[in-house]
Amino acid sequence: MIAIVPASEDAGRRNLLLLVQLRWLAVAGQLATILAVQFAFGVALPILPMFAMLGLLIGLNLVQLLAERRRPVTNGQLLAALLIDIAALSVQLYLSGGATNPFAGLFLLQVALGSILLRPWSGWLLVVVTSASFAALTVEYRPLSLSPGMESALSLPHLIGNWFNFTLAAVLIVLFVTRIARNLSERDARLAAMRQQAAEAEHIVRMGLLASGAAHELGTPLASVSVALGDWAREPAIRGDPALAAEVEDMRAEVARCKDILSGILLASGEVTGQAPERTTLRRFLTEIVARWDRVHPGLVTLDDALGADRAIVADRALAQALTNVLDNAVEAGARHIAVEARRDGETLTLAVRDDGAGVPPAILTHLGKPYQSSKNRRGAGLGLFLATNVLRVLGGTLTLSNRAGGGAEAVFRLPLAALSLEDAP
Incomplete structure (x- = not known):
């Protein structure tokens, strides 16, 4: 050892x-x-x-x-x-x-x-x-x-002059050497941060390549399952049984959701999926994210809309997935209620996600943005916050995470609206 x-x-x-x-x-x-x-x-x-x-x-x-x-x-x-x-x-x-x-x-x-x-x-x-x-x-x-x-x-004046000369030299040595050492330390810290960001970017590229390959591989079997479920839905035995018909419809909805997620992965990795970038508004974009998540976890999330005047944007799949990851983490922490507050602070969009769960362990708060930092013991856990942090970084924003005084956690997204806005938007 x-x-x-x-x-x-x-x-x-x-x-x-x-x-x-x-x-x-x-x-x-x-x-x-x-x-x-x-x-x-x-x-x-x-x-x-x-x-x-x-x-x-x-x-x-x-x-x-x-x-x-x-x-x-x-x-x-x-x-x-x-x-x-x-x-x-x-x-x-x-x-x-x-x-x-x-x-x-x-x-x-x-x-x-x-x-x-x-x-x-x-x-x-x-x-x-x-x-x-x-x-x-x-x-x-x-x-x-x-x-x-x-x-x-x-003479005594000569000795006193020597002492003064020595003291002045000693003060100047400490003053300038400590400043130089501090400057070198700050430079090393900046270089370390740049190396860390480069390593994280390389990690994201590798993950993107892996996710892109997996998305291509999963596309064909999902399409086959979707066709099979469509055939089942037309079978008389299933159409005549409301319970079976409802289950088949639920499965078709879940398969469609998986295909949508795979399309988002391909789009985020820069590959063409046959879909044009979606033009929408900021309010509709956020409302659809929360509504889509609420269909899977009904009754847990509320949206507090403080956006004011709406604004035309291009729907960013990566941002939507980052917000979804934070909501999923809140549920896994035992939250029974999640509040999403959306507001505009000038030209900055702020999204605050507050929950009443068990909070965030100190180790995760300390290493926010690092991969595989998780309280879950399953393989591959801990990538949600890592991806969310880097999505915000690419968009020119930040993600902060903290524990609330009354219990639970708060995640705050801040990003410039210019990163989402259409070029001809007011």
Whole structure:
């Protein structure tokens, strides 16, 4: 069994390993510098406490390498590691000349790392800590005993200027690095959204090809069944039995409905079905959708018409199927009453479908528009909302889904009327 590590946890571990590697380099660099200053330049340093600090850094590295394998690495852990590095550098500088030591500028490395690896507030905290440490080292440190040829005196105003210069550089680093990181994050999010939409579009194309093929395959047997039922309806034995005649008529109606659905699938996939696009009005289009669904589920749905003046449109089969899918989902959620409100908000058509069912599970609300997100356990479930969302997207609209405070769910379609209107419509 392969364990899948979340991307955030993997990034935290890689960042921790990066800090560990940098600390090894810091330990090696400090060791080389201490030995060179002590023995090559003859400057007396407090060797034991400085070596003790290097030992603490080595121990911290070993502890972090062991802890990294056991639990996820958090922002707090990375922040603590950088604060320890700052404290260790402060001690080493205190023992070797304080702010007069040319290596005091290494504080900026911690600030730069924090602004890249940590959350923004953590980066600003490092600015405060390093600035305070630099300021303290300008007045409190262990002076070095230098030979006459190496001595130099830095005035207090010069040290204060160095501190101000350091603080300004640290602020600018955090300010611009965090902005650049945010811009890159937003760009990556946009690219991820575009890749997701491309994947969904490819998924829809595959589904369309499959549905188109299935529609062609089902057309012939449905036509045969329709002819057979027509022959049965003319049989004297069936015509003389009202119950049988009613059942045959019901079957003919259901077959006709299946043929109509298949014609809609072929039309939505861009294939010619022998039927011209249907010119109708907005009110008639919505009324027929609700009436057709009501014939299958009598007494469950009502239409609240708040459209105002009617408008000529071309009947969109895909939109009709999307609305039907939402109504079917409401019934499957146990709804006993469904209200469809249709209204015009300027040039926007708004359809609100409210039901008194069991509501929508949080997982579906979170992943609205993703395929196969369903509370039903049957194969292929979860495509209704996916198709409805993408139908609205193609038409330039949106679909929002929410749970109502008093129970049940609400689905709201919003789309521009221009997507349905005739070119010569007012």
